[in-house]
Amino acid sequence: MISFDEALAMIEQSTARTDVVRSALGDAAGMTLAAPVIARIDAPRCDVSAMDGYALRAEDLRELPARLDVVGTSYPGMDELPEVARGQCARIFTGAPLPVACDRIAIQENVRREGEIAIIAEPTRGPDFIRRRGADFREGEELLPEGHVLGPRSLVTAAGGDCSNLTVHARPKIVILGTGDELVAPGIARQNARAVPQSISVGLAAAIGAWGGECLRAETLPDDLDSLVAAAQRAVSDADLVVVTGGASVGERDFAKAMFEPAGLELMFSKVAMKPGKPVWLGKVGSALVMGLPGNPTSAMVTARLLLAPLLRVISGGEANDALRWHAGRLSQPLPATGDRETFIRAAHDGDGIRPLAYQDSGAQLTLAQADLLVRCPAGMSERAIGETVEIIDF
Numbered sequence: 001m002i003s004f005d006e007a008l009a010m011i012e013q014s015t016a017r018t019d020v021v022r023s024a025l026g027d028a029a030g031m032t033l034a035a036p037v038i039a040r041i042d043a044p045r046c047d048v049s050a051m052d053g054y055a056l057r058a059e060d061l062r063e064l065p066a067r068l069d070v071v072g073t074s075y076p077g078m079d080e081l082p083e084v085a086r087g088q089c090a091r092i093f094t095g096a097p098l099p100v101a102c103d104r105i106a107i108q109e110n111v112r113r114e115g116e117i118a119i120i121a122e123p124t125r126g127p128d129f130i131r132r133r134g135a136d137f138r139e140g141e142e143l144l145p146e147g148h149v150l151g152p153r154s155l156v157t158a159a160g161g162d163c164s165n166l167t168v169h170a171r172p173k174i175v176i177l178g179t180g181d182e183l184v185a186p187g188i189a190r191q192n193a194r195a196v197p198q199s200i201s202v203g204l205a206a207a208i209g210a211w212g213g214e215c216l217r218a219e220t221l222p223d224d225l226d227s228l229v230a231a232a233q234r235a236v237s238d239a240d241l242v243v244v245t246g247g248a249s250v251g252e253r254d255f256a257k258a259m260f261e262p263a264g265l266e267l268m269f270s271k272v273a274m275k276p277g278k279p280v281w282l283g284k285v286g287s288a289l290v291m292g293l294p295g296n297p298t299s300a301m302v303t304a305r306l307l308l309a310p311l312l313r314v315i316s317g318g319e320a321n322d323a324l325r326w327h328a329g330r331l332s333q334p335l336p337a338t339g340d341r342e343t344f345i346r347a348a349h350d351g352d353g354i355r356p357l358a359y360q361d362s363g364a365q366l367t368l369a370q371a372d373l374l375v376r377c378p379a380g381m382s383e384r385a386i387g388e389t390v391e392i393i394d395f
Contacts, residue, residue: 001271001278004306004342010268010282011311012320016289018170018240020317025159028150030212031168032317037144039161043136047098049074051129054111054118055102056089058128065121070113074099089118098130105129137161149212149313149322169317174208175235176201176218179228179247179256180295183220199365200245200293200300207304211312211323213241223247228259236263236288240315243308246295248279256292260285273379275341276362277303282311289315296362302344302374305395326376329354329392335384338377346371346395354392371395 002010020034049055055074060066068089072082076095084090084099092098092105107129112119137143143161144154150168158166182196189195201218208215216238221231228247235242247256257265260283267283274280276299281292291308293300310320332353335345346367347356356375359367376391384390 001273002269004272004274007269007272007280007282007307008310008320008324011307011314014268014289014311014314016240016284016287016315017317018172018315021168021170022165023168025155025164025166028158028166028168029152029155030210031150031166031171032212032313033144033146033148033150033166034169034317035167036142036146037148037158037161037163037166039137039139039141039143039163041162042134042139043160044131044133046133048076048131049092049094049096049098049105049129050127050131051105051107052093053105053107053129054089054120055084055092055099056104056106057084057086057102058104060087060089061104061106061120061124064123065119068118068120070116070118072099103128103130147318149316149318171212171214172240172312172315173238174213174215175239175242176204176208176215177228177231177235177242177244178218178220179223179244179259180220181223181253183246185220200295200297203297203301203368204243204245204293204304204308207301207309208243208312211309212316213312223253223255225255225258228255229262232259232285233263236260236285236290239288241311242285242288242290243293243304244290245293245300248281248292248294257281257283260290265290272303272307273341274303274306275339275343277306277344278341280307282307294362298346298364298368299362301368302346302395305374305393306344324393326391326393328389329373329375331356331384331386331388331390334386335375335377335388335390337383338379338381340379342379343377343381345375345377347373347375347392349373353387354390 071088073091074096081099082090178201183198184195186197189197205215247254263285270281279294280303283290309323313322330353333355374395
């Protein structure tokens with residue numbers, strides 16, 4: 001059994017990577033750049049107004065009040081701009097090109113109109129309200145580095161640089177295999193007193209999509225080794241990564257590893273000293289990776305957040321730490337002592353800080369909806385008091 005940090009290090013060292021492809025900008029959310037994004041234009045394209053108002057020459061404001069003839073209007077995207085001579089100004093709107101010879105914007109709140117005359121009575125102090133050409137970035141400038149994970153804000157940056165297609169790592173293709181005779185599709189479990197809704201696969205599929213992967217399918221399989229072996233063979237031929245839930249303990253019908261052995265399973269690690277999630281494991285079959293998660297819902301979702309999310313980032317061309325942004329939080333309720341394994345307590349933000357949830361069972365499902373944080377607790381930690389600082393991560 002290895003530590004959580006050792007498991008992360010092994011994930012980081014994995015050499016599996018998805019192919020490098022070109023993706024349309026609108027399809028690239030959550031993908032990892034395989035090459036930098038370079039600006040193809042200046043931003044702004046030319047000097048433009050930062051406010052609605054009047055474009056003028058600063059020298060015309062030396063004597064106040066200034067009465068300036070309004071000789072035209074500049075709108076965003078205009079090619080032909082009004083010519084503004086001394087004693088004149090042009091109506092201008094936010095983002096519109098600055099007429100030649102103008103070097104200041106008088107914002108409209110400070111201007112009074114009398115027909116075609118603009119009157120500025122008060123001194124215009126502070127900024128000139130002009131966004132200069134290239135003030136944001138210049139053509140040829142690197143906007144986003146290789147390895148950057150594309151989120152909503154960075155997509156704005158790439159689009160602003162006039163980039164329509166990006167060089168990225170393809171989304172990892174994932175197959176989820178849920179094992180257990182008791183599992184049935186949600187909605188029909190009430191028909192059998194011994195049936196359990198297959199809840200984990202639904203959550204995993206959603207998480208995989210949020211973490212940049214593509215879930216090809218999620219299968220629910222009985223505890224029959226022949227059926228499991230056949231499903232495993234199909235999965236490793238179709239996917240970059242297979243996620244199998246349940247069957248990771250030592251019971252007579254726990255076949256999670258055995259189902260991949262005929263295909264040549266090579267284990268990277270088989271247990272991790274963490275709570276919940278001790279049975280989590282990682283292996284390789286040919287070019288496909290296989291991660292086994294516990295069959296208890298909370299255990300599965302916690303280990304997915306802490307180990308599957310980093311694995312997806314690595315095989316997508318990023319780094320494990322891209323998925324693990326730890327930060328500090330202050331306890332609003334006491335935190336119990338931990339045992340001999342590193343423990344990840346489910347918790348929630350409240351108005352006063354971080355509140356550990358009372359029910360910490362590994363099979364809990366309601367608690368998953370209530371938790372939005374995991375609190376990282378070292379093995380053998382003593383009880384922590386209200387107001388103490390702890391290490392947390394979004395869940």
